[in-house]
Amino acid sequence: MQNTFIDRMKIFSALLQRDLKILKSELFDLVTNSLIQVGLNALLFGYLLPAMGIKPSIIGPMYLGIVMLVLYELGFAISANTSMDLAYNRFIDYQATFSLPKRWLFAEYLSMFVIKAFVISVPAILVGTKLLGNRLGIIQTNWPLFFIVYFIATIFLGLLFLYLAMGSSFEWFNDNVWPRCLSPIVNFGCVFFTWKMAYSLYPFLGYILLLNPMTYICEGVRSTIIGGNQFIDARICIAVLIGWSIVFGFLLNKAVTKRLDLM
Amino acid sequence: MASNTTKKFLFFLQLLHRDFYIFFKNFTTDAINNGLIFPLMYAFFFAYIQSQLYFETDMLQERTIMFIGNISLLTLVSSYHFTFPLLFDFEGARHVDYEIRTLSPRLVILEKIVFATLATFALILPFFPFCKLLLQNKFDTSNTNWIQLFIILFLGSLCVSAYYFLAICILKNASRINNFWLRFNLPLLLLGGFWTPWYITMKVFPALGIATLANPFLYITEGARQTIVGGSKFLSFPVSVTALICFSLLFTMLTFYFLKNELIIFNQNGCIP
Numbered sequence: 001m002q003n004t005f006i007d008r009m010k011i012f013s014a015l016l017q018r019d020l021k022i023l024k025s026e027l028f029d030l031v032t033n034s035l036i037q038v039g040l041n042a043l044l045f046g047y048l049l050p051a052m053g054i055k056p057s058i059i060g061p062m063y064l065g066i067v068m069l070v071l072y073e074l075g076f077a078i079s080a081n082t083s084m085d086l087a088y089n090r091f092i093d094y095q096a097t098f099s100l101p102k103r104w105l106f107a108e109y110l111s112m113f114v115i116k117a118f119v120i121s122v123p124a125i126l127v128g129t130k131l132l133g134n135r136l137g138i139i140q141t142n143w144p145l146f147f148i149v150y151f152i153a154t155i156f157l158g159l160l161f162l163y164l165a166m167g168s169s170f171e172w173f174n175d176n177v178w179p180r181c182l183s184p185i186v187n188f189g190c191v192f193f194t195w196k197m198a199y200s201l202y203p204f205l206g207y208i209l210l211l212n213p214m215t216y217i218c219e220g221v222r223s224t225i226i227g228g229n230q231f232i233d234a235r236i237c238i239a240v241l242i243g244w245s246i247v248f249g250f251l252l253n254k255a256v257t258k259r260l261d262l263m
Numbered sequence: 264m265a266s267n268t269t270k271k272f273l274f275f276l277q278l279l280h281r282d283f284y285i286f287f288k289n290f291t292t293d294a295i296n297n298g299l300i301f302p303l304m305y306a307f308f309f310a311y312i313q314s315q316l317y318f319e320t321d322m323l324q325e326r327t328i329m330f331i332g333n334i335s336l337l338t339l340v341s342s343y344h345f346t347f348p349l350l351f352d353f354e355g356a357r358h359v360d361y362e363i364r365t366l367s368p369r370l371v372i373l374e375k376i377v378f379a380t381l382a383t384f385a386l387i388l389p390f391f392p393f394c395k396l397l398l399q400n401k402f403d404t405s406n407t408n409w410i411q412l413f414i415i416l417f418l419g420s421l422c423v424s425a426y427y428f429l430a431i432c433i434l435k436n437a438s439r440i441n442n443f444w445l446r447f448n449l450p451l452l453l454l455g456g457f458w459t460p461w462y463i464t465m466k467v468f469p470a471l472g473i474a475t476l477a478n479p480f481l482y483i484t485e486g487a488r489q490t491i492v493g494g495s496k497f498l499s500f501p502v503s504v505t506a507l508i509c510f511s512l513l514f515t516m517l518t519f520y521f522l523k524n525e526l527i528i529f530n531q532n533g534c535i536p
Binding site for chain 2: 032037041044051055179184188192197
Protein backbone atom coordinates (compact mmCIF):
# COMPACT_ATOMS: atom_id res chain seq x y z
CA MET A 1 0.00 0.00 0.00
CA GLN A 2 1.30 3.45 -0.92
CA ASN A 3 2.44 5.57 2.00
CA THR A 4 0.66 8.84 2.55
CA PHE A 5 2.42 12.17 2.69
CA ILE A 6 1.92 12.23 6.48
CA ASP A 7 3.62 8.83 6.85
CA ARG A 8 6.56 10.02 4.81
CA MET A 9 6.82 13.19 6.84
CA LYS A 10 6.87 11.11 10.05
CA ILE A 11 9.77 8.98 8.80
CA PHE A 12 11.54 12.07 7.47
CA SER A 13 11.25 13.89 10.80
CA ALA A 14 12.33 10.77 12.72
CA LEU A 15 15.49 10.59 10.59
CA LEU A 16 16.07 14.30 11.07
CA GLN A 17 15.62 13.99 14.83
CA ARG A 18 18.13 11.17 14.98
CA ASP A 19 20.68 13.20 12.99
CA LEU A 20 20.04 16.26 15.17
CA LYS A 21 20.77 14.15 18.23
CA ILE A 22 24.07 13.07 16.66
CA LEU A 23 24.80 16.71 15.75
CA LYS A 24 24.20 17.71 19.36
CA SER A 25 26.78 15.20 20.55
CA GLU A 26 29.31 16.43 17.94
CA LEU A 27 28.52 20.12 18.29
CA PHE A 28 31.37 21.05 20.60
CA ASP A 29 33.93 19.40 18.31
CA LEU A 30 32.50 20.98 15.18
CA VAL A 31 32.22 24.49 16.60
CA THR A 32 35.75 24.22 18.01
CA ASN A 33 37.04 23.24 14.56
CA SER A 34 35.36 26.14 12.81
CA LEU A 35 36.50 28.62 15.48
CA ILE A 36 40.09 27.40 15.08
CA GLN A 37 39.83 27.99 11.33
CA VAL A 38 38.30 31.42 11.72
CA GLY A 39 40.74 32.47 14.45
CA LEU A 40 43.73 31.45 12.36
CA ASN A 41 42.38 33.21 9.30
CA ALA A 42 41.68 36.37 11.30
CA LEU A 43 45.27 36.33 12.58
CA LEU A 44 46.61 35.76 9.11
CA PHE A 45 44.49 38.25 7.21
CA GLY A 46 44.17 40.83 9.93
CA TYR A 47 47.80 41.05 10.98
CA LEU A 48 50.37 38.89 9.19
CA LEU A 49 49.51 39.44 5.53
CA PRO A 50 49.17 43.26 5.85
CA ALA A 51 52.67 43.27 7.43
CA MET A 52 53.94 41.58 4.30
CA GLY A 53 52.83 44.49 2.13
CA ILE A 54 49.58 43.10 0.76
CA LYS A 55 47.07 45.73 -0.45
CA PRO A 56 44.68 46.59 2.47
CA SER A 57 41.67 46.63 0.12
CA ILE A 58 42.01 42.88 -0.52
CA ILE A 59 41.99 41.82 3.15
CA GLY A 60 38.19 41.85 3.71
CA PRO A 61 37.15 40.15 0.44
CA MET A 62 39.93 37.57 0.75
CA TYR A 63 39.02 36.76 4.35
CA LEU A 64 35.33 36.27 3.51
CA GLY A 65 36.25 34.10 0.53
CA ILE A 66 38.45 31.86 2.64
CA VAL A 67 35.84 31.62 5.43
CA MET A 68 33.56 30.02 2.84
CA LEU A 69 36.00 27.13 2.88
CA VAL A 70 34.50 26.19 6.27
CA LEU A 71 31.38 25.19 4.32
CA TYR A 72 33.53 23.43 1.78
CA GLU A 73 35.29 21.47 4.51
CA LEU A 74 31.96 20.50 6.04
CA GLY A 75 30.59 19.43 2.67
CA PHE A 76 33.67 17.35 1.97
CA ALA A 77 33.35 15.56 5.34
CA ILE A 78 29.76 14.59 4.53
CA SER A 79 30.71 13.58 1.02
CA ALA A 80 33.64 11.44 2.22
CA ASN A 81 31.44 9.70 4.82
CA THR A 82 28.75 8.96 2.22
CA SER A 83 31.33 7.68 -0.27
CA MET A 84 32.93 5.44 2.39
CA ASP A 85 29.52 4.17 3.44
CA LEU A 86 28.65 3.26 -0.13
CA ALA A 87 31.92 1.36 -0.49
CA TYR A 88 32.07 -0.44 2.87
CA ASN A 89 29.42 -0.17 5.59
CA ARG A 90 26.36 0.24 3.31
CA PHE A 91 24.30 1.82 6.09
CA ILE A 92 22.42 3.37 3.20
CA ASP A 93 20.97 -0.08 2.40
CA TYR A 94 19.29 -0.07 5.79
CA GLN A 95 17.90 3.41 5.14
CA ALA A 96 16.69 2.30 1.71
CA THR A 97 14.41 -0.25 3.42
CA PHE A 98 12.31 2.55 4.93
CA SER A 99 9.09 3.18 3.11
CA LEU A 100 10.42 6.50 1.96
CA PRO A 101 11.28 7.46 -1.62
CA LYS A 102 15.00 7.95 -2.18
CA ARG A 103 14.43 11.61 -3.02
CA TRP A 104 13.06 12.12 0.45
CA LEU A 105 16.04 10.35 1.96
CA PHE A 106 18.43 12.65 0.14
CA ALA A 107 16.28 15.64 1.01
CA GLU A 108 16.87 14.66 4.63
CA TYR A 109 20.64 14.44 4.03
CA LEU A 110 20.47 17.89 2.43
CA SER A 111 18.34 19.41 5.23
CA MET A 112 20.81 18.10 7.77
CA PHE A 113 23.73 19.60 5.84
CA VAL A 114 22.01 23.00 5.73
CA ILE A 115 21.24 22.90 9.47
CA LYS A 116 24.76 21.78 10.30
CA ALA A 117 26.31 24.46 8.08
CA PHE A 118 24.26 27.21 9.70
CA VAL A 119 24.83 26.04 13.26
CA ILE A 120 28.58 25.70 12.78
CA SER A 121 29.66 28.36 10.34
CA VAL A 122 27.40 31.37 10.99
CA PRO A 123 28.70 31.93 14.57
CA ALA A 124 32.23 31.54 13.23
CA ILE A 125 31.61 34.17 10.55
CA LEU A 126 30.16 36.56 13.13
CA VAL A 127 33.15 36.03 15.45
CA GLY A 128 35.58 36.56 12.57
CA THR A 129 33.79 39.72 11.44
CA LYS A 130 34.02 41.09 15.00
CA LEU A 131 37.69 40.11 15.32
CA LEU A 132 38.71 41.86 12.12
CA GLY A 133 36.44 44.88 12.65
CA ASN A 134 37.50 47.86 10.51
CA ARG A 135 40.05 45.79 8.61
CA LEU A 136 37.20 44.22 6.63
CA GLY A 137 36.35 47.63 5.13
CA ILE A 138 32.60 47.18 5.62
CA ILE A 139 30.46 49.76 3.81
CA GLN A 140 26.96 48.43 4.50
CA THR A 141 25.97 44.96 5.71
CA ASN A 142 22.66 43.50 4.59
CA TRP A 143 22.08 40.59 7.00
CA PRO A 144 18.68 39.39 5.63
CA LEU A 145 20.14 39.15 2.13
CA PHE A 146 23.26 37.48 3.54
CA PHE A 147 21.16 34.72 5.11
CA ILE A 148 19.32 34.17 1.82
CA VAL A 149 22.62 33.91 -0.12
CA TYR A 150 24.05 31.67 2.57
CA PHE A 151 20.99 29.41 2.63
CA ILE A 152 21.06 28.88 -1.13
CA ALA A 153 24.85 28.44 -1.05
CA THR A 154 24.52 25.64 1.52
CA ILE A 155 21.81 23.94 -0.55
CA PHE A 156 24.01 24.12 -3.63
CA LEU A 157 27.08 22.80 -1.79
CA GLY A 158 25.03 20.01 -0.22
CA LEU A 159 23.83 18.91 -3.65
CA LEU A 160 27.33 19.20 -5.14
CA PHE A 161 28.99 17.11 -2.42
CA LEU A 162 26.24 14.48 -2.39
CA TYR A 163 26.53 14.23 -6.17
CA LEU A 164 30.32 13.77 -5.93
CA ALA A 165 29.85 10.96 -3.41
CA MET A 166 27.05 9.24 -5.33
CA GLY A 167 28.42 9.79 -8.82
CA SER A 168 31.89 8.31 -8.32
CA SER A 169 33.49 5.19 -6.91
CA PHE A 170 35.23 5.39 -3.53
CA GLU A 171 38.63 4.80 -5.18
CA TRP A 172 38.12 7.58 -7.71
CA PHE A 173 36.75 9.87 -5.01
CA ASN A 174 39.70 9.20 -2.72
CA ASP A 175 42.39 9.68 -5.37
CA ASN A 176 40.96 12.38 -7.59
CA VAL A 177 38.22 14.44 -6.01
CA TRP A 178 40.52 17.10 -4.56
CA PRO A 179 42.99 17.58 -7.42
CA ARG A 180 40.46 17.22 -10.24
CA CYS A 181 37.24 18.69 -8.80
CA LEU A 182 37.46 20.50 -5.50
CA SER A 183 40.76 22.34 -5.96
CA PRO A 184 39.82 23.70 -9.41
CA ILE A 185 36.42 24.81 -8.05
CA VAL A 186 38.17 26.72 -5.24
CA ASN A 187 40.96 28.16 -7.37
CA PHE A 188 38.70 29.16 -10.26
CA GLY A 189 36.05 30.36 -7.82
CA CYS A 190 37.10 33.85 -6.72
CA VAL A 191 37.89 32.56 -3.22
CA PHE A 192 41.23 34.36 -3.01
CA PHE A 193 40.31 37.50 -4.97
CA THR A 194 37.22 39.32 -6.18
CA TRP A 195 35.71 38.79 -9.59
CA LYS A 196 36.12 42.41 -10.64
CA MET A 197 39.82 42.33 -9.77
CA ALA A 198 40.33 39.22 -11.91
CA TYR A 199 38.25 40.70 -14.73
CA SER A 200 40.23 43.94 -14.72
CA LEU A 201 43.47 41.95 -14.91
CA TYR A 202 42.41 39.47 -17.60
CA PRO A 203 38.85 39.86 -18.99
CA PHE A 204 38.95 36.37 -20.49
CA LEU A 205 39.71 34.88 -17.06
CA GLY A 206 36.78 36.88 -15.68
CA TYR A 207 34.41 35.19 -18.13
CA ILE A 208 35.77 31.74 -17.18
CA LEU A 209 35.28 32.50 -13.48
CA LEU A 210 31.63 33.32 -14.16
CA LEU A 211 31.04 29.67 -15.07
CA ASN A 212 31.96 28.57 -11.56
CA PRO A 213 29.19 28.54 -8.90
CA MET A 214 31.78 29.12 -6.17
CA THR A 215 32.32 32.61 -7.66
CA TYR A 216 28.69 33.47 -6.85
CA ILE A 217 28.92 32.06 -3.31
CA CYS A 218 31.97 34.17 -2.46
CA GLU A 219 30.80 37.28 -4.30
CA GLY A 220 27.29 37.01 -2.80
CA VAL A 221 28.67 36.82 0.73
CA ARG A 222 31.10 39.69 0.08
CA SER A 223 28.38 41.79 -1.48
CA THR A 224 26.02 41.32 1.48
CA ILE A 225 28.57 41.69 4.30
CA ILE A 226 30.93 44.34 2.90
CA GLY A 227 28.53 46.05 0.50
CA GLY A 228 29.39 48.63 -2.13
CA ASN A 229 29.62 48.08 -5.87
CA GLN A 230 32.95 46.26 -6.06
CA PHE A 231 31.33 42.80 -6.08
CA ILE A 232 28.77 40.94 -8.21
CA ASP A 233 25.29 41.92 -7.02
CA ALA A 234 23.81 39.52 -4.43
CA ARG A 235 20.54 39.16 -6.37
CA ILE A 236 22.43 37.92 -9.44
CA CYS A 237 24.36 35.51 -7.20
CA ILE A 238 21.10 34.15 -5.74
CA ALA A 239 19.58 33.62 -9.20
CA VAL A 240 22.67 31.84 -10.55
CA LEU A 241 23.04 29.67 -7.44
CA ILE A 242 19.40 28.58 -7.72
CA GLY A 243 20.09 27.63 -11.33
CA TRP A 244 23.18 25.61 -10.39
CA SER A 245 21.25 23.94 -7.55
CA ILE A 246 18.62 22.76 -10.03
CA VAL A 247 21.35 21.37 -12.31
CA PHE A 248 23.03 19.48 -9.46
CA GLY A 249 19.67 18.33 -8.08
CA PHE A 250 19.00 16.75 -11.45
CA LEU A 251 22.50 15.21 -11.63
CA LEU A 252 22.18 13.86 -8.08
CA ASN A 253 18.82 12.31 -8.90
CA LYS A 254 20.35 10.51 -11.89
CA ALA A 255 23.39 9.39 -9.88
CA VAL A 256 21.22 8.05 -7.03
CA THR A 257 19.06 6.08 -9.45
CA LYS A 258 22.14 4.63 -11.12
CA ARG A 259 23.90 3.80 -7.85
CA LEU A 260 21.09 2.56 -5.64
CA ASP A 261 18.17 1.52 -7.78
CA LEU A 262 19.51 -1.71 -9.21
CA MET A 263 16.16 -2.66 -10.69
CA MET B 264 73.39 -19.50 4.98
CA ALA B 265 72.45 -15.86 5.16
CA SER B 266 72.54 -14.29 8.61
CA ASN B 267 69.40 -13.09 10.35
CA THR B 268 70.28 -9.44 9.69
CA THR B 269 70.76 -10.10 5.98
CA LYS B 270 67.41 -11.91 5.86
CA LYS B 271 65.69 -9.01 7.55
CA PHE B 272 67.35 -6.58 5.18
CA LEU B 273 66.21 -8.64 2.19
CA PHE B 274 62.63 -8.71 3.52
CA PHE B 275 62.86 -4.97 4.04
CA LEU B 276 63.92 -4.50 0.41
CA GLN B 277 61.17 -6.83 -0.79
CA LEU B 278 58.51 -4.83 1.04
CA LEU B 279 59.96 -1.65 -0.42
CA HIS B 280 59.94 -3.25 -3.87
CA ARG B 281 56.28 -4.26 -3.38
CA ASP B 282 55.30 -0.71 -2.38
CA PHE B 283 57.11 0.79 -5.37
CA TYR B 284 55.48 -1.76 -7.66
CA ILE B 285 52.05 -0.50 -6.48
CA PHE B 286 53.29 3.10 -6.70
CA PHE B 287 54.24 2.67 -10.35
CA LYS B 288 50.89 0.98 -11.06
CA ASN B 289 49.16 4.19 -9.90
CA PHE B 290 51.88 6.43 -11.23
CA THR B 291 49.86 7.94 -14.08
CA THR B 292 47.08 9.13 -11.76
CA ASP B 293 49.53 10.43 -9.16
CA ALA B 294 51.69 12.12 -11.76
CA ILE B 295 48.67 13.83 -13.36
CA ASN B 296 47.22 14.93 -10.02
CA ASN B 297 50.30 15.90 -8.07
CA GLY B 298 52.84 16.44 -10.81
CA LEU B 299 50.68 18.30 -13.30
CA ILE B 300 47.34 19.62 -12.00
CA PHE B 301 48.57 20.98 -8.66
CA PRO B 302 51.72 22.70 -10.01
CA LEU B 303 49.76 24.15 -12.94
CA MET B 304 46.97 25.44 -10.75
CA TYR B 305 49.18 26.73 -7.95
CA ALA B 306 51.57 28.38 -10.38
CA PHE B 307 48.78 30.04 -12.32
CA PHE B 308 46.66 31.20 -9.40
CA PHE B 309 49.06 31.74 -6.52
CA ALA B 310 52.14 32.92 -8.37
CA TYR B 311 50.63 34.51 -11.48
CA ILE B 312 47.16 35.87 -10.70
CA GLN B 313 47.12 36.26 -6.94
CA SER B 314 50.53 37.86 -6.65
CA GLN B 315 49.64 40.46 -9.30
CA LEU B 316 46.42 41.29 -7.48
CA TYR B 317 47.88 41.36 -3.98
CA PHE B 318 51.14 43.22 -4.50
CA GLU B 319 52.34 46.25 -6.43
CA THR B 320 54.08 45.50 -9.73
CA ASP B 321 57.58 46.11 -8.39
CA MET B 322 57.27 43.60 -5.54
CA LEU B 323 58.54 40.54 -7.42
CA GLN B 324 60.46 39.18 -4.44
CA GLU B 325 57.41 39.35 -2.13
CA ARG B 326 55.37 37.51 -4.75
CA THR B 327 57.99 34.78 -4.96
CA ILE B 328 58.27 34.55 -1.16
CA MET B 329 54.52 34.12 -0.82
CA PHE B 330 54.26 31.54 -3.58
CA ILE B 331 57.08 29.32 -2.23
CA GLY B 332 55.02 28.52 0.90
CA ASN B 333 52.70 26.38 -1.24
CA ILE B 334 55.28 23.61 -1.13
CA SER B 335 54.29 22.76 2.45
CA LEU B 336 50.68 22.12 1.40
CA LEU B 337 51.78 20.03 -1.57
CA THR B 338 54.10 17.97 0.65
CA LEU B 339 51.31 17.41 3.17
CA VAL B 340 48.79 16.35 0.52
CA SER B 341 51.24 14.08 -1.32
CA SER B 342 52.55 12.37 1.79
CA TYR B 343 49.03 11.83 3.15
CA HIS B 344 48.32 9.77 0.06
CA PHE B 345 51.14 7.32 0.89
CA THR B 346 50.86 7.16 4.66
CA PHE B 347 47.20 7.15 5.69
CA PRO B 348 46.24 3.87 3.97
CA LEU B 349 47.88 2.29 7.06
CA LEU B 350 45.21 3.85 9.28
CA PHE B 351 42.45 2.45 7.05
CA ASP B 352 44.25 -0.90 7.18
CA PHE B 353 44.24 -0.83 11.00
CA GLU B 354 40.45 -0.58 10.85
CA GLY B 355 39.90 -2.86 7.90
CA ALA B 356 41.75 -5.87 6.55
CA ARG B 357 44.79 -5.45 8.86
CA HIS B 358 47.18 -6.45 6.12
CA VAL B 359 49.89 -5.08 8.39
CA ASP B 360 49.47 -8.13 10.66
CA TYR B 361 50.72 -10.24 7.79
CA GLU B 362 53.69 -7.91 7.25
CA ILE B 363 54.84 -8.09 10.87
CA ARG B 364 55.08 -11.85 10.56
CA THR B 365 57.97 -11.33 8.18
CA LEU B 366 59.68 -8.37 9.83
CA SER B 367 59.69 -6.70 13.22
CA PRO B 368 56.96 -4.02 13.62
CA ARG B 369 59.55 -1.26 13.89
CA LEU B 370 61.21 -2.30 10.64
CA VAL B 371 57.81 -2.50 8.94
CA ILE B 372 57.09 1.08 9.98
CA LEU B 373 60.59 2.17 9.02
CA GLU B 374 60.05 0.65 5.58
CA LYS B 375 56.78 2.55 5.26
CA ILE B 376 58.48 5.81 6.26
CA VAL B 377 61.25 5.23 3.70
CA PHE B 378 58.73 4.45 0.97
CA ALA B 379 56.46 7.41 1.79
CA THR B 380 59.48 9.74 1.86
CA LEU B 381 60.79 8.60 -1.51
CA ALA B 382 57.35 8.59 -3.17
CA THR B 383 56.45 12.04 -1.79
CA PHE B 384 59.84 13.40 -2.83
CA ALA B 385 59.35 12.00 -6.35
CA LEU B 386 56.02 13.83 -6.65
CA ILE B 387 57.07 17.21 -5.24
CA LEU B 388 60.51 17.29 -6.89
CA PRO B 389 59.32 18.71 -10.26
CA PHE B 390 57.12 21.39 -8.61
CA PHE B 391 59.51 24.35 -8.61
CA PRO B 392 61.29 23.56 -11.92
CA PHE B 393 57.87 23.16 -13.55
CA CYS B 394 56.65 26.44 -12.04
CA LYS B 395 59.77 28.18 -13.29
CA LEU B 396 59.07 26.93 -16.82
CA LEU B 397 55.51 28.22 -16.61
CA LEU B 398 56.15 31.53 -14.88
CA GLN B 399 59.50 32.47 -16.44
CA ASN B 400 60.53 35.91 -15.12
CA LYS B 401 57.52 36.16 -12.76
CA PHE B 402 59.19 33.60 -10.49
CA ASP B 403 62.48 34.98 -9.24
CA THR B 404 65.06 32.16 -9.19
CA SER B 405 68.15 34.28 -9.84
CA ASN B 406 69.65 33.32 -6.45
CA THR B 407 68.35 29.75 -6.31
CA ASN B 408 70.58 26.91 -5.18
CA TRP B 409 68.74 23.97 -6.73
CA ILE B 410 70.76 21.23 -5.00
CA GLN B 411 70.07 22.71 -1.56
CA LEU B 412 66.41 23.13 -2.49
CA PHE B 413 66.12 19.44 -3.38
CA ILE B 414 67.78 18.52 -0.06
CA ILE B 415 65.15 20.58 1.78
CA LEU B 416 62.36 18.94 -0.23
CA PHE B 417 63.72 15.48 0.57
CA LEU B 418 64.03 16.21 4.28
CA GLY B 419 60.61 17.87 4.24
CA SER B 420 59.14 14.68 2.75
CA LEU B 421 60.88 12.61 5.42
CA CYS B 422 59.69 14.86 8.25
CA VAL B 423 56.07 14.98 7.05
CA SER B 424 55.96 11.20 6.45
CA ALA B 425 57.32 10.49 9.96
CA TYR B 426 54.86 13.03 11.40
CA TYR B 427 51.95 11.29 9.65
CA PHE B 428 52.94 7.85 10.94
CA LEU B 429 53.10 9.27 14.43
CA ALA B 430 49.62 10.77 13.89
CA ILE B 431 48.32 7.40 12.64
CA CYS B 432 49.61 5.62 15.76
CA ILE B 433 47.95 8.21 18.00
CA LEU B 434 44.69 8.63 16.05
CA LYS B 435 43.91 4.90 15.63
CA ASN B 436 40.56 5.80 14.12
CA ALA B 437 39.72 7.14 10.66
CA SER B 438 36.74 9.11 11.98
CA ARG B 439 39.16 11.50 13.70
CA ILE B 440 41.00 12.46 10.49
CA ASN B 441 38.90 15.59 9.99
CA ASN B 442 39.70 16.84 13.49
CA PHE B 443 43.35 16.01 12.90
CA TRP B 444 43.44 18.15 9.73
CA LEU B 445 41.64 21.09 11.29
CA ARG B 446 43.26 21.07 14.72
CA PHE B 447 46.82 20.05 13.88
CA ASN B 448 47.62 20.31 10.18
CA LEU B 449 45.85 23.61 9.53
CA PRO B 450 47.45 25.57 12.41
CA LEU B 451 50.85 24.02 11.69
CA LEU B 452 50.45 24.89 8.01
CA LEU B 453 49.21 28.47 8.42
CA LEU B 454 51.70 29.28 11.19
CA GLY B 455 54.41 27.34 9.39
CA GLY B 456 55.06 29.87 6.68
CA PHE B 457 52.41 28.82 4.19
CA TRP B 458 51.48 32.43 3.33
CA THR B 459 53.89 34.53 5.35
CA PRO B 460 57.57 33.92 6.17
CA TRP B 461 58.85 33.61 9.71
CA TYR B 462 60.38 37.10 9.89
CA ILE B 463 56.89 38.62 9.42
CA THR B 464 55.52 36.62 12.38
CA MET B 465 58.53 37.71 14.45
CA LYS B 466 57.94 41.33 13.45
CA VAL B 467 54.21 41.34 14.29
CA PHE B 468 54.04 38.88 17.21
CA PRO B 469 57.55 38.11 18.57
CA ALA B 470 56.24 35.60 21.15
CA LEU B 471 54.29 33.73 18.48
CA GLY B 472 57.37 33.84 16.26
CA ILE B 473 59.46 32.12 18.93
CA ALA B 474 56.69 29.57 19.55
CA THR B 475 56.50 28.72 15.84
CA LEU B 476 60.14 27.60 15.96
CA ALA B 477 58.70 24.39 17.41
CA ASN B 478 56.69 23.93 14.20
CA PRO B 479 58.38 21.43 11.84
CA PHE B 480 56.60 22.76 8.75
CA LEU B 481 58.25 26.14 9.28
CA TYR B 482 61.64 24.67 8.38
CA ILE B 483 60.31 23.32 5.07
CA THR B 484 59.06 26.74 3.95
CA GLU B 485 61.98 28.66 5.44
CA GLY B 486 64.48 26.25 3.93
CA ALA B 487 62.78 26.49 0.54
CA ARG B 488 62.64 30.30 0.74
CA GLN B 489 66.28 30.52 1.77
CA THR B 490 67.44 28.26 -1.06
CA ILE B 491 65.27 29.95 -3.71
CA VAL B 492 65.38 33.63 -2.71
CA GLY B 493 68.49 33.73 -0.52
CA GLY B 494 69.48 36.69 1.66
CA SER B 495 69.47 37.03 5.41
CA LYS B 496 65.72 37.31 6.07
CA PHE B 497 65.02 33.59 6.40
CA LEU B 498 66.32 30.84 8.67
CA SER B 499 69.59 29.56 7.24
CA PHE B 500 69.92 26.35 5.24
CA PRO B 501 71.96 24.48 7.93
CA VAL B 502 69.39 25.46 10.61
CA SER B 503 66.49 24.18 8.47
CA VAL B 504 68.33 20.96 7.59
CA THR B 505 69.28 20.28 11.23
CA ALA B 506 65.76 21.01 12.47
CA LEU B 507 64.14 18.79 9.83
CA ILE B 508 66.50 15.90 10.65
CA CYS B 509 65.85 16.32 14.40
CA PHE B 510 62.07 16.47 13.94
CA SER B 511 62.16 13.42 11.64
CA LEU B 512 64.12 11.43 14.22
CA LEU B 513 61.84 12.59 17.03
CA PHE B 514 58.68 11.66 15.13
CA THR B 515 60.13 8.27 14.17
CA MET B 516 61.12 7.50 17.77
CA LEU B 517 57.70 8.58 19.04
CA THR B 518 56.04 6.45 16.34
CA PHE B 519 58.00 3.43 17.59
CA TYR B 520 56.90 4.23 21.13
CA PHE B 521 53.18 4.64 20.33
CA LEU B 522 53.27 1.76 17.89
CA LYS B 523 53.34 -0.76 20.73
CA ASN B 524 49.60 -0.36 21.24
CA GLU B 525 48.82 -1.18 17.64
CA LEU B 526 51.42 -3.72 16.61
CA ILE B 527 53.87 -4.76 19.29
CA ILE B 528 51.17 -5.98 21.70
CA PHE B 529 49.91 -8.14 18.88
CA ASN B 530 53.46 -9.38 18.44
CA GLN B 531 53.82 -10.29 22.13
CA ASN B 532 50.55 -12.23 22.18
CA GLY B 533 52.30 -15.00 20.37
CA CYS B 534 50.79 -14.44 16.96
CA ILE B 535 54.21 -14.03 15.44
CA PRO B 536 56.69 -16.86 15.30
